[in-house]
Amino acid sequence: MTEYKREIALPSEPAGGAEILGFRPLYRQVKDHFVRRLVDGVWAPGTALPSEGQLAAELGVSQGTVRKALDELAAENLLVRRQGRGTFVAEHDEQRILFQFFKLVPDDGAARFPDSTVLATESAEADPAERQALALEVGETVLRIRRFRSLGDKPVILETISLPERRFPGLANGPIPNNLYSLFATRYGVTVAHAREKLKAVALSPEEARRLGTAAGTPALLIDRLALSLEGAPVERRLSLCLTEEAHYQSDLR
Amino acid sequence: MTEYKREIALPSEPAGGAEILGFRPLYRQVKDHFVRRLVDGVWAPGTALPSEGQLAAELGVSQGTVRKALDELAAENLLVRRQGRGTFVAEHDEQRILFQFFKLVPDDGAARFPDSTVLATESAEADPAERQALALEVGETVLRIRRFRSLGDKPVILETISLPERRFPGLANGPIPNNLYSLFATRYGVTVAHAREKLKAVALSPEEARRLGTAAGTPALLIDRLALSLEGAPVERRLSLCLTEEAHYQSDLR
DNA sequence: TAGTGGTCTAGACCACACA
DNA sequence: GTGTGGTCTAGACCACTAA
Known part of the structure; x- marks a missing residue:
């Protein structure tokens, strides 16, 4: 040697x-x-x-x-x-997710892991945006999960998660857990290693506002997340609409 | 030894x-x-x-x-x-700032360093928020710089910068350069080592909208940045209102 | 060719956790 | 006490840059 x-x-x-x-x-x-x-x-x-x-x-x-x-x-x-x-x-326990992937924190107090309520799931052909983000072929299907999430009592996040069905067969058969990344790891052997987020400010549509219990046109933070596996392959696309009256997105520049 | x-x-x-x-x-x-x-x-x-x-x-x-x-x-x-x-x-050249501190990038194309136009500067007693952020005593003064910034032709950022006047005496006497951090370093020996940003979605006031050439009520990204020196002392507070119709805030989670 | 940072090794010892 | 990661050293050699 x-x-x-x-x-x-x-x-x-x-x-x-x-x-x-x-x-x-x-x-x-x-x-x-x-x-x-x-x-x-x-x-x-x-x-x-x-x-x-x-x-x-x-x-x-x-x-x-x-x-x-x-x-x-x-x-x-x-x-x-x-x-x-x-x-x-490393495990995808709530502590790690909170630290690594969840950047929306209450203006007062510390970060908390939000509760989730699933509104709907559906299986459908991937739309162009999903195909582009998840590197899918025309005709491939995605599983869409729509849910809202709460910090404390109030719903503050409305999100749509798109998953390549090929990679996560049968995921919608059982209940959808709050901590999805942990499920990816334990059931499918897929580790989410990092993610890329693109943030915009948008106005809520009437339907979105209704879900979040606020007025249409309210400004919200739109987070477009692409989660990547260990190998760098796209694993999940997540669009999150966040109310930021009492919370903010924390970003540390080093 | x-x-x-x-x-x-x-x-x-x-x-x-x-x-x-x-x-x-x-x-x-x-x-x-x-x-x-x-x-x-x-x-x-x-x-x-x-x-x-x-x-x-x-x-x-x-x-x-x-x-x-x-x-x-x-x-x-x-x-x-x-x-x-x-x-x-390390120097605070545009490349480093772009890479380390400037996260707003056009939806197409690559990140660019934005031009700046100063609207006004003023010296005033720090308000409570400024005192809290910059760790100032009651009665200490700040220099406020209000400017807008453009990517290409369009103004996309309206920002208010608050600086502790004690640390940057005479800064307002000369012209305000586009790259402030470089000035901090060369003229005052102050190195901005990292920063903490808090993001919210807000609706533009009529005055803000006018400055940015858009309609009142338009959703905008509000970035509340606190820049810290090598020693970890707060050096600058910057409130930036960003239009995100054609740009987004990029955040990488590792 | 000389000088710099980058890699690799082997070995010693320290701090820490746990039984 | 034993085993783990963490620190420190000394020395050899490699890859890169510039004169």
Whole structure:
């Protein structure tokens, strides 16, 4: 193991790949290998990884190289490292979602996980916007979930979720849980790794206003979210209309 | 240098500090020391730092420890590292602002740095909201700048900037540049390191609508930004009203 | 060719959690 | 006490940049 520019022996590392892609450091290969294990469900959410030393021995690299790969995955919120305890696969529990994916917080008080009430679900052919967002072919179907969500008593969010039916067969058969991403992970092995949101200010239609218990024309925050899997594939599109009289969208620029 | 739990010899590192604050690793002390140099302007924006080896020798620590400190500062966008060239202090050029602080992008095309037209400036006693945001005492004054900004031809942002006059004396005497943060850095030695934004959807007042060339009641995105310095002190409060018919606020959740 | 940051290794020791 | 991640070191070599 004195050779520097090399590839570790793994099925996902075709020889010569480094030549095509340019220089690819060892810790990155190790990292990609670990991502593969996450994608394939070899390492399931909540479980503990082998120790750094074990992983290093297994792959034939130094502990420092394993460490760098694990550190990056932890920085991406895919793993959680706890000194003295071990390294764990991140779960989509409410705490993580609140921290990572839910940016609408009450003007006073702290962030809370909102309750959900499903209004309707339907299966339909994807419209052009859905096809574009979810990278679907013409004719493919989506499952649409329409629900409102409340912080405290008041409904503050009205959202329409579009899911590629091919990826989530039979999802509408059972009840729709409040925490969808957790369901994606446990039932379909799909991990939502990150998301892209586009925000606009819009006026509520009469129907939307009625659902949210307010007046038509009220300004609302429209959040167009595209959730991406570990592999970077689009998994969910979510249009959320949010009332912002007593809450705001928090964004930290670092 | 075999002792582990220790403090490097620096004026900013009072002996016993580690006891009060709990364990504080060496690389963190080194990092804080570097931040001090940035705050004090010893390392000015755009300049090159000494090499890792030089810094390590100077501080009496290993190169790896210096490296870890520099890596974290680079991750926070305070430094820029370039292989083969060196490590540089980040500047507030338009590219960085666009990337780090300006999240309103056209629905088509890519992000652009918007032009600005100053409508008015005034010096006044801080109102309660300004005092709260900027941590000012009763009676302290702020400089308010009101301007609109355009992407292409159309005015899309109407914003009111509040600055603590004590920190930026004489700012209103000269012309107000488009890129304020660059001015803060070069003329006042104040680096805006990050910012917190709170977004709401609101309806435009008749006056606001007139300024933006649209109808009263039009929904707009209200961005309430608080910019923080390297030390974490509030430096600027900015209220921006944004038209989002042809643009959106982009937020990436990782 | 010289100098810089980037990677990799091996080994020691520290802080922390848990049984 | 044992095992985990976290820190620190020293040294070698690689990749990149510019003179």
